[in-house]
Amino acid sequence: MRTFTTADLNKKVGDITDAARREPVLLTHHRKPRFVLMSVEAYESLTQSKTGNRRTGFTLETIPDDVAGGLLALADQYEREGGNGDA
Structure with a gap:
């Protein structure tokens, strides 16, 4: 550039x-x-x-409830499946 x-x-x-x-x-x-x-x-x-x-981009302050809920559900699922990031 x-x-x-x-x-x-x-x-x-x-x-x-x-x-x-x-x-x-x-x-x-x-x-x-x-x-x-x-x-x-x-x-x-x-x-x-x-x-x-x-x-569309969001910040934590502006993220719509449905998007935030979907992300939290994915994070919960990831945690339940043992995806804690440890190798």
């Missing part, structure tokens, strides 16, 4: 957008990663599944 600074955006917008057309580009501000610039096609491939449904 190529890296540019946010200051480069004013000077090299054509170069940066050309690079982003080929692969995602990392933009830094004060030497810290801040943004990723990518083509619409790359973005859509990240945000949509093959069926066209959007993928």
Whole structure:
């Protein structure tokens, strides 16, 4: 992944957008990663599944009850079957 600074955006917008057309580009501000610039096609491939449904991420605070319940049921099943992770 190529890296540019946010200051480069004013000077090299054509170069940066050309690079982003080929692969995602990392933009830094004060030497810290801040943004990723990518083509619409790359973005859509990240945000949509093959069926066209959007993928959704959750935090522990925002996870829907049905998803949390399913995960807890899987964890319980794993524990009952002796999957404690010890080798």
